Amino acid sequence: MPIPRVRTTSLPGVGVQYDFTTREQRHLSVIAHRDGSRSLNLYRADDPDACAHSLHLSEGESAALVDALRPAQHSTALLHTTDLGLIAERIPLSGVSYWNGRLLGETRMRTATGASIVAVLRRTGAVPSPTPDFRLAGGDTLIVIGTREGVDAAAAILGRE
Amino acid sequence: MHSASVFIELGAIILVLGLLGRIAGRYGLSPIPLYLLGGLAFGHGGLLPLAASEEFVATGAEIGVVLLLLMLGLEYTAADLVTNLKAQYPAGAVDFALNALPGAGMALLLGWGPVAAVVLAGVTWISSSGVIAKVLGDLGRLGNRETPVILSILVLEDLSMALYLPILTALLAGAGLLAGSITLAVALVTAGAVLFVALRYGRLISRFVSHDDPEKLLLVVLGLTLLVAGIAQQLQVSAAVGAFLVGIALSGEAAEGAHSLLSPLRDLFAAVFFVFFGLNTTPSSIPPVLLPALALAVVTVFTKIGTGYWAARRAGIGSGGRWRAGGALVARGEFSIVIAGLAVTAGIEPDLGPLATAYVLLLVIIGPLTARWTQPAAEWFARRRAGTGPAPGGPAAAPLTGSAPGAQSADGLELPAPSSASAAN
Numbered sequence: 001m002p003i004p005r006v007r008t009t010s011l012p013g014v015g016v017q018y019d020f021t022t023r024e025q026r027h028l029s030v031i032a033h034r035d036g037s038r039s040l041n042l043y044r045a046d047d048p049d050a051c052a053h054s055l056h057l058s059e060g061e062s063a064a065l066v067d068a069l070r071p072a073q074h075s076t077a078l079l080h081t082t083d084l085g086l087i088a089e090r091i092p093l094s095g096v097s098y099w100n101g102r103l104l105g106e107t108r109m110r111t112a113t114g115a116s117i118v119a120v121l122r123r124t125g126a127v128p129s130p131t132p133d134f135r136l137a138g139g140d141t142l143i144v145i146g147t148r149e150g151v152d153a154a155a156a157i158l159g160r161e
Numbered sequence: 162m163h164s165a166s167v168f169i170e171l172g173a174i175i176l177v178l179g180l181l182g183r184i185a186g187r188y189g190l191s192p193i194p195l196y197l198l199g200g201l202a203f204g205h206g207g208l209l210p211l212a213a214s215e216e217f218v219a220t221g222a223e224i225g226v227v228l229l230l231l232m233l234g235l236e237y238t239a240a241d242l243v244t245n246l247k248a249q250y251p252a253g254a255v256d257f258a259l260n261a262l263p264g265a266g267m268a269l270l271l272g273w274g275p276v277a278a279v280v281l282a283g284v285t286w287i288s289s290s291g292v293i294a295k296v297l298g299d300l301g302r303l304g305n306r307e308t309p310v311i312l313s314i315l316v317l318e319d320l321s322m323a324l325y326l327p328i329l330t331a332l333l334a335g336a337g338l339l340a341g342s343i344t345l346a347v348a349l350v351t352a353g354a355v356l357f358v359a360l361r362y363g364r365l366i367s368r369f370v371s372h373d374d375p376e377k378l379l380l381v382v383l384g385l386t387l388l389v390a391g392i393a394q395q396l397q398v399s400a401a402v403g404a405f406l407v408g409i410a411l412s413g414e415a416a417e418g419a420h421s422l423l424s425p426l427r428d429l430f431a432a433v434f435f436v437f438f439g440l441n442t443t444p445s446s447i448p449p450v451l452l453p454a455l456a457l458a459v460v461t462v463f464t465k466i467g468t469g470y471w472a473a474r475r476a477g478i479g480s481g482g483r484w485r486a487g488g489a490l491v492a493r494g495e496f497s498i499v500i501a502g503l504a505v506t507a508g509i510e511p512d513l514g515p516l517a518t519a520y521v522l523l524l525v526i527i528g529p530l531t532a533r534w535t536q537p538a539a540e541w542f543a544r545r546r547a548g549t550g551p552a553p554g555g556p557a558a559a560p561l562t563g564s565a566p567g568a569q570s571a572d573g574l575e576l577p578a579p580s581s582a583s584a585a586n
Contacts, residue, residue: 009309012245012316013236013294017304029304034417041304049482054301149244 003090005155008148038062088145090121091155095138098160105132113153115146170214174203178432189299191292191529193494194522196432200439201447201518218437225434226499227390227404228427231382233290233319234408235416235423239359242320242409245313252310252472253317259464261286267457273510276332280504283325284517285461289494289525290315296529297489307473307482311489314472322496323352323402329500330399333507344397351398355406367415375422382411382419383426401499431495438502439518446515454519462527465490466535481536488535492528497521 004020011017011031019029027048031039036059044052057065093099099107110116120127120134121141127134136142144154181195246253264285268278293315297303327348331341359366370385372378386407393403411419469487478486501517504510 010241010244011303011309012241012312013290014298014303014308014312017309019304031303034420039301039303041301043304047479047481049306049479050485051301051304054304 002092005091005159008152040065086145087148087151088118088143089151089155091142091144091151091158093136093138093140093142093158094161096161097136097138097158099136099158100138102136103132104130104134104136107136107157109144109154109157112157113146113150115144115150115154117142117154118145119143167214167217171217174199174214174218174436175429175432178436182432191289191295191492191494191525192432193289193292193435193498194525196435197439197498197518197522200436201442201444202439203436204440204442204444215440218433218440221430221433222437222502223400223434224387225427225430225432225437226401226502227386228423228430229434229495229499230322230401230405231386231408232420232423232427234405235411235420236290237316237319237409238412238416239356239363239409242316242356243360245316246320249310249313249317249472252314252468252475253321255471256314256318256468257286257321259468260461263457263460263464267453268510268513271453271512273513277504277510277513279329279332280500280509280513281457281516283329283500284497284520285457285493287318287322287493287496287500288315288465288490289492289496289528290319292492292494292525292528293489293532296492296532299529300533302485302489305482305485307469307476307478307486307489310473310476310478311469311486314468314490318496319405323405324348326399326402326500326503327397329503331397333503333509334397336397340397347396348398348402351393352402352406355410359410359412363410363412366410367413370411371413371415371418375418378415378418379422382407382415382423399503434502435495435498438498438505438514441505442514442518446512447519450512450516451519454516454523457516457520458523458527461493462491462524462531466531481540484536484539485532488531488533491524491531493521493524494528497524 004022006018006020009017009019015031015033017029017031019027021027027043029041029043031041033039038057038059038061040055040057041051042053044050104117104120107117117130118128119142120130120136121143122137122139142158144151146154177199178192178196181199182192185192185195261282264281264283265278267285268274268281273281293311297305297308297311302308324345327344328341331344336344370378370381372381386404389407390400390403393406394400408416466484466487469485469490470483473483473486497517498521501514501521504517505514
């Protein structure tokens, strides 16, 4: 089950926006307001920058919606968010990735972004703490831990084709 | 029975403010213009001149400014400020050039001298984050792709205040070039140090302040803020900036808690501040400055629209979003009044207060309208020029499918993956 890459944008003074594009090429976003309420936004087809609908949900309504959306066993891209400002994220490596067959050390990930790759998940099993001479392959899922900016930057590097 | 008359006057003022606020809420307006009008009514030469409570109102107004800036600082984390500064400084520079200069030019045209020019530049430069965030929420546009651009311009303006206010305070105090430079250096070093400390040790500060008991948290935050504001004022850096920096330094749990606790206090004292500003303005002094205020309003409406358009284009946003960003930025509000208030207290130019009042009254009313109608108007003009089609209906209930073929600019981005030109990346 492919998980879309959810982008995070900080909206200073308002909250945080999470957005992604669905398989049907529809773009949708959720704004987490600081008071705990949420906005669910769908975008117009003729102007992809503008919301066609913006639904404001209270905390309780959001919880109810999450329960309705949640499949029996939910797996999310976000492993764990602490309030210390560190996040862990699963970042999939596509089959046409530039890094397919290259060494982990070549990404220079920690130097460039400050984020660490703490494990690589393959169908054959998980590799904890991969060393720089670990050879990446398309279809791998990398567990990256860092600040939000760092993980976003890491995703940008790993997305290279 | 001095206290009796103080209570009666204060009670009357606050009660009238509450009723005015209810009227504003019913029509979805910002209460700021009504508070100003209320102040005008109570003030010198108004309907009901007040006497007994003036001293309290004056102090309350100063506390109002401090709380306004503190809450603004609490809205932002130091990381927000730094990332926005790195990513968007050209937009901030364009914003300053297009919107501060008309104000300065107008003051020089009226022959008010350089200090008044600096004041009026600030009045026309700083958009109202409060009014704009509310309008965007009401229009359901918080999720739009141009919104991060709008917000980063607001962040940059608010951050600029940390430099602008000390300069202004020094100028108003009649400081020479040397004293002014020293003040500016102190302000720069302090702001830099606070940002650095907040980025590095924000958690420690917040842990020191944070407390489970709301009462203790309220007292600690309020005490700390007033203390720092007072010290900043002593150093000639302006109390408001001190409060703003305290707000920046607090993050996480402490900021969240303080935010919810101090909101009502801020609302009360900010209202008192707007009234105080109105009190100090004689209603009969407004008509003579109405024409310059109107001219300034018209010019700065267009310069703000231009600023937003440019910044959104730079972030790779389609033409509709550029007009929306421009229209949203127009509203000026509380900070124009804060800046003018400092000048009025210093007593530099008698007509400055009335001009600022008239200007803010105009723009706080025009702002939400331009936010709503700039894009349809721009598209209508474009269509007129292209010589096709009827005038558009409002975009309020736009269908989900394409409704206006050809209305989208050629460089409007295709759907997947809008570039996050905003913060963080």
